[in-house]
Amino acid sequence: MSDQLLKTPLFEVGSIWVKSAQDLGNRIRTAILLLSDFRDPATYVTIAVALASIVALYYLYELLFVPLNRVRLLGDLGYVPEGKLTQKDMVNVVRKRRMVGDLPPVYPNGWFAVFESHELKSGQVHNVSFLGKNLAVFRSEKGTAHVLDAYCPHLGANLAIGGQVKGDCLECPFHGWQFRGDDGKCVKVPYIEDKNIPAIANIHSYQVLEQNGFVQIWYHAEGVEPHWTPPVIDEIANGDWTYRGRTEHVINCHIEEVPENGSDVAHLGHLHGPIMFAGIDLRYTYDKIWSFGKHMWAGEWSQCPDEKHVGILRLKHSMKLFGIHIPLLDMDVEARQTGPGIVYLLLKNKFWGRGALMHCVTPMEPMQQKMVHQIYVNRYLPTVFAKFIMLGEALMVERDIMIWNNKKYEGKPVYVKSKEDGLIAKHRRWYSQFYSENSPRLSFKQDNMEW
Ligand code: FES
Ligand SMILES: [Fe+2]
Structure with missing residues (x-):
């Protein structure tokens, strides 16, 4: 030719x-x-x-090679439908009817994840709402993640809705003012006459730490500077452990309920005892039909002696099927609760080695939390196996969600004399370090039953 x-x-x-x-x-x-x-x-x-x-x-191909992405939003699970009402309908029914309890402040002080690194591309901006703030999360053209308050100080446009990333600045979509990501300083007003941009034109910018797959910001009710930082997991940073999936859940409860679960070792054998195949609907998980298998847990929670802001749960998991122990699913877990909303779960198994589950919970509203997990395992472990571990973990968490979505926060629990209940009391004392005088509290309007 x-x-x-x-x-x-x-x-x-x-x-x-x-x-x-x-x-x-x-x-x-x-x-x-x-x-x-x-x-x-x-x-x-x-x-x-x-x-x-x-x-x-x-x-x-999806099963074997594509990382897990399990997303369950409010109303997808964790409620019991009543009559013609679906789970989604029940979200508001339960919110209105349930006892809120004697709540601690709703936004503790510390580092919180506001975005996942792999979802934030250079030049992109996203609008998120956490900790009672509306935020613009953007990545500069050079690749640095920044977080600003979303509302423009000029006339209040939302910078994340139509705003453009220009270098390391975010440009407002309304009149084109530009704000620097680092410090929120307004560096350009296209039509200004005397070149003197007023200092008051600045916008609040948050301290950002991007590590272990998340963009994290520092929040403090009194504006105190960070006095600790979450650690970098070396194996994730250097690529020895690779990303194999994520789960995302929206939960209807106070944030402290979630970390408290780590110190509540008595619930492990009960709520998480029935085999994972029993599912997540607590009306059925205890059915005898599932008695052919069982998860067994031994846990211990303590405050880290060296770092006041760290609490450590040491957990041993094993599983029996038809009375036979399955060593492949044995797991030693060291869960390091680092501040109020970030946990590093280091996983260990003698057959498949080590890995990490990153767990982040961030308040979207006083009684609504976004919880994201990401799993990283050694790069030679088949994706399908990592997905199985993560799915097992997600199913267990979804049982907790059914409890959290429907419970009240019990400010004065009835404890019994036991090591188990003692740990919960200890955890509450430990967690109280993340509240300060101006930490926001929930104001509940009894008259119209709305938050
Ligand atoms: S409202 Fe943002 S520049 Fe005018
Ligand atoms: Fe749990």
Whole structure:
């Protein structure tokens, strides 16, 4: 073909390509027609099998190689439908009817995850709402993550809705003022006459730490500077452990309920005892039908002696099926609760090695939390295995969610004399370090039953 093209006058080259394409088309059509006798039912069976195989291959590929992404928003789970009401309808019913209890402040002080690193591309801006603030999270053109209060000090436009990233600044979509990501300083007003941008034109910028797969900000009710920082997990930073999936849940409860679960070792054997296949609906998980398997847990919670802001849960998990211990699913977990909303769960198993689950919980509203987990395991472990571990963990958390969504915060629990209840009391004393005088409290309008 190429020799022929070189010897052909230029105006004829086009027609040669057209002819070649027509030849190829004719050949494919003939091949299909030869295979397809549409009067023969076998042709339809062949086509159906071929299509089913393509779909099956796609799902197999997803299962084996694509990281897990399990997202369960408010109303997807954790409620009991009543009459014609669905789980989604029950969200508001339960919110209105339940006892709120004697709540601690709703936004503790510390580092909180506000975005996942892999979802924030250079030049992008996103609007999120956490800790009673509306935030603009953006990544500069050079790749640095920044977080600003979302409202422009000029006329109040939302910088994250239509705002443009310009270098390391965010430009307001309304009149084009530009704010620097580092310090929130207004550095450009396109139509200003005297070049003197007033200092008051600044916007609040948050201290940002981007590590272990999350963009984290420092929040403090009194504006106190950070006096501790969450650690970097070296194996994640240097790529020895790779990302294999995430789960995202929105939960209807006070933030402290979530970390308190780590010190509540008595619930492990009960709520998390039934085998994972029993599912997440607590009306059925205790059914005898699931008694062929059982998870066993031994846990101990303590405050870290060296770092006041760290609490440590040491957990041993094992599983029995039909009375037979399955060593492959044994797991030693060291969960380091670092501040009010970040936990590093270091996982260890003698067959598949080590890995980490990053757990972040951040208040979206006083009684609504966003919880995200990411899993990182050694890069040689098959993705499907990491997904199984993560799914098992997610199912266990979803049982907790059914409790959290429907419970009240009990400010004065009835404890019994036991090591287990003693740990909960200890955890509450430890967690109280994250509240300060001006930490916001929930104001509940009894008259219209709305938050
Ligand atoms: S409202 Fe932002 S520049 Fe005017
Ligand atoms: Fe739990």
